[in-house]
Amino acid sequence: MNVKWIILIYSCIIFAYSLITGSATSPLLLALLAALYAISHFVSQRIPIHNLLQLVLLVAFHWSSGSEWCIPLYLLHLCREYRISSFNTAFSINIVLMLAFSAVSLSHNPDVSNYIPVAYTALSCLVLAYLYCKYIHDFEQQKQMFTNEKKHLTTHDSLTGLYNLQEFHKQFEKLVSSGDTVILVLIDCKDIKALNTTNGFQGVNKILKQVGQLLRIIFPDASLISRYGGDEFAIVLKCDDLQHTVHTITQQLASEFPKLTGIDIHFGIACHPVDGLTKDDLILVAEHSLYLMKRESWLKREEHMLRSEKLRVVGELASGMAHEIRNPLTTVKGFLQLSKASSYNIEPWYDLIMDEINRMSMLTAEFLQFSRPHVTQFKVQSIQKCIHRVISLLDSESTRLGHYIRFEPREEPILMMMDQDKMLQLLLNLVKNAFEAMPEQGQVHIKLLPIDQKVIIEITDTGKGIPESELEKIFIPFYTTKDSGTGLGLSICHKIVQDHEGTIEVESVKDEGTKFTLTLPTVSPKTTETTTKAAETTISA
CATH class of the missing domain: 3.30.70.270 (Reverse transcriptase/Diguanylate cyclase domain)
Structure with missing residues (x-):
């Protein structure tokens, strides 16, 4: 409810009480003062000194009514002063107002015994008004603090305290x-x-x-x-x-x-x-500059990682090469030491020494082939012709071992951009590995599956298979499960496939056989008609 209506109600109650008890000195004057006091609150905006006028009317209304029921009205004015004036001003006005209240109260009852109750009432009103002032002040401070905190949270990041x-x-x-x-x-x-x-x-x-x-x-x-x-x-x-x-x-x-x-x-x-x-233009330029710096940093990191990976691979190759060469050197050294005790007669061990020397020579040749940059001659050729050539080259060996190579050629030619020598080496290595994996008579099945712009070459044998634990290691240089061999054959095959932008996969089942799957890109006959020159590309290890 509005304070103005509360004052009006209190004024009416005090007026009625004074008439009933007969404490009013003049009912007409009391009615006039009550009306003026109430009206002054409703037209306060139009009166320049309405605050002072209301206080004077309150004291006059109190004197005319002769009733202590005016105390709530005094208390309302005391509290209001702290809201509309500074603390010192409000406190001074409240002291004067309570002195006026005490004077009016004692004028109606000048008995000495009434001094203490009147002083107690006046002092209590001053204390209550001060407590109200303090409460309102604390409330306003807390409200302002919450307002500032809310504003801060809406404009600042809660973690760092910076603008959001x-x-x-x-x-x-x-x-x-x-x-x-x-x-x-x-x-x-x-x-x-x-x-x-x-x-x-x-x-x-x-x-x-x-x-x-x-x-x-x-x-x-x-x-x-x-x-x-x-x-x-x-x-x-x-x-x-x-x-x-x-x-x-x-x-x-x-x-x-x-x-x-x-x-x-x-x-x-x-x-x-x-x-x-504009703001958006500047943000766009700054973000683009940030992106370029990120990209440059990423490229440097990739270059560093690539360099580190190359050094790691070189270290592994060097370690493997040293290990593989150390064995035949140890053998040759042992035979030479034996020959010293036999007056340097190496005839009994000549063949073994030559075998070890040939083994080192073969190992060195394969390692150079694997690691040294070389020029690759790419030409558009038929993959079927390469497979037929491989079969003819291995015809005598397959007959000697009792193996059979089954190939189902397709009528339409499948053309590839390839280095024929490297492709022959790739297929020969895979088929020879299949022969070695079949201790008894077996079959090697070569199958072509053209799909879209690629061809899938499957080479399947009926050998003893490769253990699952070794499948991930077979393309690692110098890794081999054979008693003799360099462990570079499949690594070279993998490199040849990569040079031809293809992939090589292997599947194997123990005692059932192994299947190597090559996926290589092909070219269409129309492209071949327009191609007049062979592509020559230098591929580094």
Whole structure:
């Protein structure tokens, strides 16, 4: 209910009570003062000194009524003074008002015994009004605190305390609209998400807080610092010397920031009005610059990983080569030591020594073939002709071993861009491996399956198969399960397939056989008609 109506109701009650009890000095005057007092609250906006007038009317109304029931009205005015005036002013007015209340009360009952109750009532009203003032003051402070906190939460990031993305766009729009020369910097903390696995999300949150604090320290004159995203931040700075400021920012972010935090960052810079006249244009330029820096960093990392992988492979090859050569050298050394005891007569061990030397020669030749860059002659040729050539080359060996090669040729030619010598070497190695995997008479089945722009070549044997635990190792250089062999045969096959932009897969079932599946690209006859020159490509190991 409105305070004005409460005062009107109280005025009516006091007026009625005074008439009933006969405490009023003049009923007509009491009615007039009650009416004026009530009306003064409803027309207070039109009266310049309405506050003072209301206090005077209240004291007169109290004197005319002769009733202590006016105390609630006094209390209302005491509390109101703290709302509309400063504390010192309100306190002074309330003291004067309570003195007037005491004077009126004692004028109706001047007995000495009434002094203490009147003083107690006046003092109680002053204390209650002060407590009300304090309560209202605390309430307003808490309300203001909650308002400020709400405003802060709607405009700032709760983790870092920086401006959030929405407020960043709003403030940045104002800075750009002002027409000043400003620099936008977008920062992306490199690989910080990967730290979740080692530091946990709480550790990452701590790092993000530190990043926010450090940005405030490094850029104390920044017009705007914001958390732009999960691990991204944005900085806006005003400047006079554009080139000098950009150079300083680049040096601080590229050198000092990683040293202080231990975190590598990517950043993109855009300048107003050089790179754009609107907020969106500047953000687009900065994000593009950030992307280019990320891309360059990614390429360097890939190059480093590739270099490391190459060094690892070279180390493995060197280790395997040393191991393979050490064995025949040890054998030759042993035979030479025996020959010393026999007056250097090596005739009994001559054949064995020559076998070991031939083995080293073969190993060296295969290793050079595997690792050395070479020129490959690619020409469009029929894969069927290559397979027929392989069968004819292995005809005598298959007859000697009692094996049978079954090939189902297709009527239409399947053309490929290939190096015929390398393709023959690939197929010969796979078929010979199939022969060695069949200790008894067996069958090698070669099958062609053209699909779209590719051809699938399946070479299946009926041998003893390859254990599942060894399938993943068979293409590793120097890995072999044979008593004799270099372990480079399938590695060379794998490299030839890669040179022809194809894939090689293997399936095997113990004591049932093994199937190698080659998938190679083909060319159409129409393409062949327009091809007049052979493609020559140099492929490095």
